[in-house]
Amino acid sequence: MAFNWFKKKKDKTEAAESPAVPVEEAVEAVPADETAEADASAGPASAAPAAADPEVLEDRTQGPSADEAPEPAQADHAPAEKTGKGLFARLKSGLSKTRQILTTDIDDLFLGKKLVDDDMIEDLEELLITADMGVGTTMEIMEKIAGKRSRIAGAGELKKVLKEEILAYFDALPAPAPAAAAKPHVVMVVGVNGVGKTTTIGKLAAHESRKGKKVLIAAADTFRAAAVEQIAIWAERAGADIVRHKDNADPAAVAYDGIDAAISRGTDIVFVDTAGRLHTKVNLMEEIKKIRRTLVKRLPDAPHEVLLVLDATTGQNALSQAKLFDEALGVTGIALTKLDGTAKGGIVVSICSGLNIPLKYIGVGEGVEDLQAFDPEKFVAALF
């Protein structure tokens, strides 16, 4: 069976294996103009913590389960949604652009047809690439589907097979390392500018606070003045402490003081915000590495997590960024934001198949409850 996509396979494999995006391009993925003034108004003002649902962000690798967690510290926060259904609805709505491709467009493939034919295989391949599953992953999935084509009668069955294949990638992921039972537990948050680091920290802080944890944020993104203001608002709303210095202070000093304060105050968890952009991008990694070394100086086993924030709308470039940050810092987990703003939600599959780093959180909107612990089953269910 010589399908056209098989003919194209060699070219595509070569394309997939071509050098990744150059380092500088990768760290400069988000044009400065687009995000330079992603100011405080984009943060808590428009995305005030509303839901007091401890399940929203249950981190499957650490701490007590949502059920075991103490009552939220801030009972006055009116829970927007208490049920898993509400969260799932949010997830589903956040993934609607990608679902349009994977559901509606697959339904369309079968218009006037009952069985999978060569044209359909070709069109499906295009759909998966469009959804940003990545060339290599798409080709693997297509091979499996081509092998099962005689058993696939109708769009429903095709989607079922696709779901199974996608889940197989998630199942093959390494189990996240068990969280260190350290106090304070230090999470260093990194990523290029504008991906959503500050916002993600705000959401995580709100979540931890609601679980009754004492949270401190070290505002070490001293490069962008608005970032400190933005994180300060999130901290206040989350009931978290904040350690901040003057604009353009040494970020490593802020990080050090943050850990220092956390130790003396008996803080449970510290989030260290970092800048995503410097005057010279060459120095970016050096500065972040310095922050890491400084954390170690004050607390030898810190940071306990290095959470890399990636923006789903940057597509495959996110993978290049992940490799770069991993080489420099040893990334322990990924938060993938802005899945709601893209039809390229297949990037989740690319990340899980192309990197050996657990995907811990996904962002499907700007609200606190829209940052969710990544759950493969729910994700796939929401996608189709």
Ligand SMILES: Nc1nc2c(ncn2[C@@H]2O[C@H](COP(=O)(O)OP(=O)(O)OP(=O)(O)O)[C@@H](O)[C@H]2O)c(=O)[nH]1
């Ligand atoms: N739609 C949507 N927007 C998001 C999501 N996560 C973050 N954002 C928005 O992305 C924008 C940038 O977020 P920030 O948290 O400021 O990004 P940052 O990485 O801290 O930026 P720098 O400080 O410049 O490095 C803000 O407007 C956020 O509200 C998400 O999951 N969905």
